[in-house]
Amino acid sequence: METKNIIVAGSINIDLVYEVPHIVKEGETIHSTKHDLYFGGKGANQAVTAGQLGADVQFIGSVGADDHGIRAKENMERKGVKTEAISSKGVTGQAIIQLSDVGENSIVLFPGANFLVTPEQIQESEAAFETSDILLLQLEIPIEAVEKAAELAYANGVKIILNPAPACDIPDSLLQKVSILTPNETELELLTGISADSEDNLQKACSIMLAKGVQAVVVTLGSKGAFYMTSEESGFVTAEMAKAVDTTGAGDSFNGALAVALCHGDLLTDAITYASKVAAFVVTEMGAQPDIPAEFIR
Template sequence: MKNKVLIIGSSNTDMVVQTQDFPKPGQTVLGGIFLMNAGGKGANQAVAAARLGADVRFVAKIGKDIFGQEAKKGFVKEGLDITYLLETDDFASGVALITVNAKGENEIVVASGANMELHPADVPDVIFEEVAFVLIQLEIPLETISYIITKCNNLGIKVLMNPAPGIKLNEALLKGIFLITPNETETEIITGIYPYDAASMQQAAEILHNAGVEQVIITLGSSGVYFSNASHATLIPARQVEAVDTTAAGDVFNGAILTALAEGKDWIEACEFACAAAAISVTRPGAQSSAPFREEFQ
C-alpha cells in the first residue's frame, strides 16, 4: 500500500505583528507583539500532516539565505522527507508580512521569492514514487501546477488542490483534480458564486463537479465545511473554540484531510478529523507552530 504523501508547494518565513485594529490606507498604528515564524502554505500543510502522523515528502524551492536555512532545519526537525528540496543562490526565500487583529483575523502580503521559481524541470519523476496522494496550492507557478496535475493523472495519483491564494482556474486545470478545498472567497473567485447558504454552496460545488472535480470541500471558517460528491451534499460543523490566530487554519485543515485520506478514512470522518485539527490550531498563534500533534486528539 502506498502510504507516503507528497506535498509540493511554498515555504515562507512569516513576520507577524499583532495589533488592535488593521490600519486603514495611509494610517500608521502601533502594534504589539512581533513574531517571526516558519510558514508558507506548502510547508504549513506538510508540517501539519507530519504532526498528525503522515509520512510526508515535501518539495519546495528556497533561497540559500538565513530564512531558507532556518526553514530547512525546521523541516528536518518535523521529520519531513526533504530529499528533493531545492536551494538556489539566485532568489531570496519567500516571506510573508502578516497583521493579526484583536479578533484573531489576519491580513497577509507575500513576497514569493524562490517559490515562484519552482518550475516543471524542478519536479523529477522520482518524487512521485510510492505516492497515492499529492497536495498542491497556488503559491508556485501555474505552469508547474498544470505539469504536476497532468503527471499525477498519468500515474493514477489523486490530486488534492487547496486553491489559495484564490485565482480564476480554467476547466483544463480543474478536470484533473480529485479534491478541491476552497474557502468562501476562493469559491466565489473560481465559480462566480459566494457560498452563503446550502443552496449556493451546492450550486458552486456543481460548477466544480461539472468541470471535472470529483470531491469538493468548501471551508467555512467557524461554520465548518460543506462537502459534496456524487453521494453527499452536507454541512459538517466546526468545533467551537475561541480563536486567537486563524493564520494557518486552512493549511492545518488541508494537511489533516490529506492524512485522513492516506489512512483510509471515509469522507465524513476525514472532514470531522480535519475540522478538529483546524479548531485546535486557531487557539494558538503562529503558522506551522500552531499545527496540533496527533496525541492532542486523545
C-alpha cells in the same frame, strides 16, 4: 501500521507577524503592539501538519540561499518532512501578516524563491509520484509547476487535493485531474462568481466546479465548519469549537489533516471531521506550524 506517502508541491515562507488592534484600513496608519517571526508558506504548513500526524511526507519547492531558507528547511525536517527535493536559490519567500486582537488576519505575500519552482524541478521527483497516495497542491508557486505535479500524480493514480489559494484562474485541464478542491468561501466566490452566503448558493457554486471535472468540493467555512459536495451527496460538517488566537494556517492544517485521514481510508465526512479537529487546535496556538499533540497522530 503501513506508512502513508504524501507529496506536497508548494510554497515555503517566513511569516513576519505584526499584532495590531484591528486589520489596517485603506489610508490608515496604526501601531503594532508585538512582532514575531514564524515559519509558513501554504505548502510548508500543509506538509508539517501531515508529517506531524504520522504520514511520510516529501516536499518539492524552493527556499532562498539565505539564513531564512536554512532555518525553514531545518524546521520542516524536525517535523517529519523530507526536504531533498527543495532547491536553494534566490530569496526565501515572506508573508507579512497583520493579526488582530480577535485572531483575524490579513496577509501580503512576497513569493521570492517560491516563484522559481519550475516544471523541470517537479519532473526531477517523478519517482516519488509512483509510490505516493496523495498529492497536496496550492497556488503559491507558478501554475506551470502545479500543472506538472498534477500531471505526474494523475498518470500514477495519485489522489490530488488542490487548495485554490491564492485564488486565480485555474485551467480546466488541471481541474479535471483534481480529486478534492478545498476553497474557502472567498476563493469559491472568486472561482465561480457566486457568493457562498447560503446553502443554495454553496450548492450552485460547487456544482460549477464539479461540472469542470473536480470529483469533490470541500468548502472551509471557518467557525461555521465545512460544506462538501460530490456528484452523489452534499452537506455540512460542524466545526470543532476553539478559542482562536491566530487563524493563520488554519486552512493549511485542515488540508494536511484531510490528506492524512483520506490516506487511511476514511470516508470524506469522517476525514473532514478529523481535519476540523486538527485545525481547531492549530488556531489556539501562535504561528501556522505549531507542534501538534500526539493524540492527533494517525
